[in-house]
Amino acid sequence: MEILEKKSILVTGGAGFIGHHLCRKLLEKDVNLTIYDNLSTGRIENVKDLPKPVKFVKGDVGNLETLENSVRQVDVIFHLAAQVSVPYSMENPVEDFKSNAYGTLNILELARKRDARVVYTSSAAVYGKPAKLPTPEDSPLKPISFYGLSKLVGEKYCNTYMEKYGLDASIMRIANAYGPRCRGVIADYITKIRKNPNKLEIIGSGMQSRDFVHVSDVVEALILLATSKEALGQTFNVGFGKTMTVVDLAKILLKMLKLEETVVTTTSKSWEGDLDIIWLDISKAREKLKWTPKTSIEEGLKNLINAERLL
């Protein structure tokens, strides 16, 4: 983290969930921070609520010219901007490609021109149906959604830029991040319970299993990917290293909220591209980066429920 002191940093997708927490952490140091985001799913409050004022540029990663104009000098780029919805990607593969694959190519081009180091946030979705559990980084990459495919294309571009141009980059495959301001299954549960605490409908069979990792642990790993020599040119899984069905997650959450009487139902069908299981092997990040996730799901949910800003 000391290495980042006085550095010029660009966070794409900084108005989003993980981006907000990353920027908060970066601002603990004296950094020159720019957030670049098209606010498609991100929120301007996530920028305004930061402890210090930062430069915010509203723009799309599909537009290289706006990107280039947003930062004259940049040392590190955390590339988080992405279309993140699997169902949306199945309905709109072209839009998904533009944000995730083409957008990443533009970021790499910017990094090449500015000689910046890049941290690219990929996803466990690149593995598709896992060949091995827990899934290590060298497992086959067979995405089953356009989202997983476009994130994988972004990875491939990162690898080729490293190989051909000597670009400094690292890739992080994130499992299921959660915490204050999150989206996804936990946000879905909380929104539904707020509307009607007597009933909770889970989309799908409820037996889909996920590897939930707290956003503070993800942020710590992101900083390590941007600062550690060991991370250069490498790809790391970042999860908690455990898996849990979404029905079990609902039970834990309801117990914490003292809502054990709530009726939990499931729908027979999930959405196209939904994975049965995510469970990442995180031993590479443990060994090479000395990173270890610290927040258990119980602690993380407690922290979320008590957060000033839940969603």
Ligand SMILES: NC(=O)c1ccc[n+]([C@@H]2O[C@H](COP(=O)([O-])OP(=O)(O)OC[C@H]3O[C@@H](n4cnc5c(N)ncnc54)[C@H](O)[C@@H]3O)[C@@H](O)[C@H]2O)c1
């Ligand atoms: N949250 C997770 O569990 C998870 C898991 C795996 C991977 N990831 C990856 O981590 C990154 C951050 O995810 P998040 O959960 O914070 O999602 P998020 O939706 O909260 O944040 C994404 C941000 O990117 C912005 N954005 C989207 N398309 C853009 C575009 N074309 N140009 C500029 N900005 C654009 C959105 O407005 C938003 O602020 C993404 O790259 C995502 O694929 C997240």
